[in-house]
Each structure stands twice: as structure tokens, then as C-alpha cells.
Amino acid sequence: MTPTRRLRVAFSIYLGVLVVGVVGYQVLEGMNLLDALYMTVITVTTVGFAEVAPLDGPGKVFTVLLIVGGVASATYAAVSAAEFVVEGHLRRIIERRRMERRINAIDGHVIVCGYGRVGRHLVAELRREGMPFVVVDNDEDKIAEVAETGFLHVEGDATAEHALRDAGLERARAVVACVNTDADNVLIALTAKGLQPGCTVVGRIKADENEAKLRRAGADRVIAPSTIGGRRIAQLLTRPVVSDFLDGIGAGGIEYTLEEVPVRSGSPLDNHTLREAAIRETYGCTVLAVLHAEDGSMDTHPSAESVLHDGDVLVVMGSEQEVASMRDRFRPP
Known part of the structure; x- marks a missing residue:
């Protein structure tokens, strides 16, 4: 059971003890909801406040059982919470160190900045070609998705020097800037070229007018998906056989x-x-x-x-x- 699930189970048990206590006092002692809740809380937490009413035999037995159940469930919840905090933190540290060692063991790889739609397709193609790569993204959900696949990754802002260094920029053959905004892609290109001038930088743009900016920032190649898509559609309409042939070669279908x-x-x-x-x-x-x-x-x-x-x-x-x-x-x- 994962620490997260264990924590949820522990607090569910504790909440269940409270519910049982409230219902028990209402049934056995005829208390109203507020008095039953009050008695349950002071019993489970063992604070020792005065009872709202004298308890008879069944009520005393129920209280003893409620104290035992409350202390046990509270202890389990506390231990689970501590485990969640400590183990979760330690696990992240261990996983990060393990990932650092794996990244340090490769060279001639491609650093993919951004795991969006373009990044996902790029990673799939690099994997198919057997080319090593490292994904850099600051979105926790995307990094979790990458981690599940076992791909090398760095969680961080790709525009920051330390994130690119952690991804092994000094040993990389290329950096692909394909995050969501053109401004960030320009900054990634500028940072990568500044740290590693010999590295090939490929940048993705959404707006055609930003191509010159990306090239001035140091990008060796600039890709505009909208432009490429338009050309491919035109080719598909005017030269369908040629288009199918090229698609087949590119996708391995031929x-x-x-x-x-x-x-x-x-x-x-x-x-x-x-x-x-x-x-x-x-x-x-x-x-x-x-x-x-x-x-x-x-x-x-x-x-x-x-x-x-x-x-x-x-x-x-x-x-x-x-x-x-x-x-x-x-x-x-």
C-alpha cells in the first residue's frame, strides 16, 4: 500500500471511530447530536473534560472501547502522516539521485524541453530511432507521466541554467525548445547556446514573426508546426502518392x-x-x-x-x- 493510500485509510478509520462514537452515545445514552459529538471528541482525544451526563453500565463499557479504538486509530493516523511526509520526501530525493546517475551515464543525447503535444511526438520518434533523450518540464503531472514510462527526465524550468545542466547539456548533441510559449523557447535557445555553443538548438514557434527572434537567440533550426502542416496538407491534395510515400518512409510503414x-x-x-x-x-x-x-x-x-x-x-x-x-x-x- 502506498503512503498516500495508507494515509487516506488511516483518517477514514479515525473518522469512522468518531461516527461510531456519536451514534453509540445517541443509542445507548439517549444523548442529542451535540452532546454525543462532545462526548465522543473528549473521549477519543482523552482530554479528560467532565461528562455531560452520568453513564450507566453499557455506556461505560462503550466508552472504554471507544477510548481504545480512538487512541489506536489516532496513533495509526499520526504514524501514517509522518510516514507520508518523511518517506515521500526521502523517496523523491532517492529518485532524483538515481535519475542524476542515469543522466550522467549518457552522452550525445537530445534534451527535449517541454512535454506537450510536440514533445510527446518527438519523444516517441526518438525512442523509435533509438536515440537517447532527456525530458525537461516543470509540470508535476507531465513529469509524473514521463516517470511512469521510465524515460530520463528533469523536473524544472527549462529556461533556467541549472535545469539544462542537470539534463547533461555539456554532453548533449541537441536541445529542442518546444514549450508552450515562443518567449520561453527563445530564452531556452539563448541559454543553451550561451552554455554550450557547439550544441545544436532546434526551436518551435507558434507565431511566424518570432522566427527571426529565435534565430538571433541562437537556434540552428526553427520549426513552425502550422507552416509545416499547411505544406503537408497542400502536398496531400496535389501529390497524394508522393505524400503517402514520404509518410510511409517517415513512419516506418514502408x-x-x-x-x-x-x-x-x-x-x-x-x-x-x-x-x-x-x-x-x-x-x-x-x-x-x-x-x-x-x-x-x-x-x-x-x-x-x-x-x-x-x-x-x-x-x-x-x-x-x-x-x-x-x-x-x-x-x-
Whole structure:
């Protein structure tokens, strides 16, 4: 039984003793409601005030039993209340320390600031992709919901430095600011970039006019759900097959998936053409695009003679097994 439930049961028993006392004095001694309540209270609390009327034999026996029941129930209620206060506090401390150790054991994770509608979907996708994350929120109910799932979390204001530090900002790969207000998202971006300039910051905005503010605060990417939603609806209406295809890849409903493969110095891809790399022949993956590190250009139709260099990123499509095989082969050290 939880301390909260035990406390409720204890006070219910104590209240039940009071009710039994009032009814008992009314039935056995013929007292009115006020006198019966008075006798019950002074008996249960053992304060020793004078009786409102002399008690006969059955009344005295009832009083003895009422004293025993009252003292026992009061003691149980007091112990339960103390347990609720002490154990609840200690439990929170222990759980917080345990959570701190778990967070300190990870790196390269994503800090999700805000567990609202966007945050929930983001967490679900990160979990599906196997990417570690920490949720930061100051709403007790939301944190309780996160805790029930076993996700790493920090209860606190995401705009505060200590909350981001507790979430392991110095080791994080990215911070996502998706709390309820644009102003708070701007402050989160500003705080995160100030503490960890090398960390990628993605911010969510509700009002389009706040995009510039969020970028000035340090956000590397700005997401406007309303804008994205409008584009997706338009695409669904004008290019339904393409829309279904992209949705299927993104949600895992289609056999094929998209993946990024970085080119590292000394790897079999470095300083080789796509023809020489023989990616399709070796892994079964199709190269859709190449992001060139030298000038930041995106080649969306790379030729077989395109030369790959350190820092380039390939966008490939293939089955889960094919992509996983290629990703593991060229995984950065």
C-alpha cells in the first residue's frame, strides 16, 4: 500500500471511530447530536473534560472501547502522516539521485524541453530511432507521466541554467525548445547556446514573426508546426502518392528508409567516386543526394563520377537491413 493510500485509510478509520462514537452515545445514552459529538471528541482525544451526563453500565463499557479504538486509530493516523511526509520526501530525493546517475551515464543525447503535444511526438520518434533523450518540464503531472514510462527526465524550468545542466547539456548533441510559449523557447535557445555553443538548438514557434527572434537567440533550426502542416496538407491534395510515400518512409510503414552516411577521412568512401564506392552493388542502397562539405551545396542528382571527400554526407535509401549494414560499415569513430 502506498503512503498516500495508507494515509487516506488511516483518517477514514479515525473518522469512522468518531461516527461510531456519536451514534453509540445517541443509542445507548439517549444523548442529542451535540452532546454525543462532545462526548465522543473528549473521549477519543482523552482530554479528560467532565461528562455531560452520568453513564450507566453499557455506556461505560462503550466508552472504554471507544477510548481504545480512538487512541489506536489516532496513533495509526499520526504514524501514517509522518510516514507520508518523511518517506515521500526521502523517496523523491532517492529518485532524483538515481535519475542524476542515469543522466550522467549518457552522452550525445537530445534534451527535449517541454512535454506537450510536440514533445510527446518527438519523444516517441526518438525512442523509435533509438536515440537517447532527456525530458525537461516543470509540470508535476507531465513529469509524473514521463516517470511512469521510465524515460530520463528533469523536473524544472527549462529556461533556467541549472535545469539544462542537470539534463547533461555539456554532453548533449541537441536541445529542442518546444514549450508552450515562443518567449520561453527563445530564452531556452539563448541559454543553451550561451552554455554550450557547439550544441545544436532546434526551436518551435507558434507565431511566424518570432522566427527571426529565435534565430538571433541562437537556434540552428526553427520549426513552425502550422507552416509545416499547411505544406503537408497542400502536398496531400496535389501529390497524394508522393505524400503517402514520404509518410510511409517517415513512419516506418514502408520497407525502405532514408539515412545519412557521413564521409570520414581514410574511409573507403573518401576521395573515391560513387562508381568506385559501388554502394548500390555492395549494400543495395541508392544514393539520392550528396551534401558537399566544401561549399555546403546539395547535389540532388549526383553522377557516378562525383568524387566524395571528408565531411561530405550521403543521403541514401534502402531497406532497414541494407541501411543498417552501410551505416555500421561507415559509422564515425
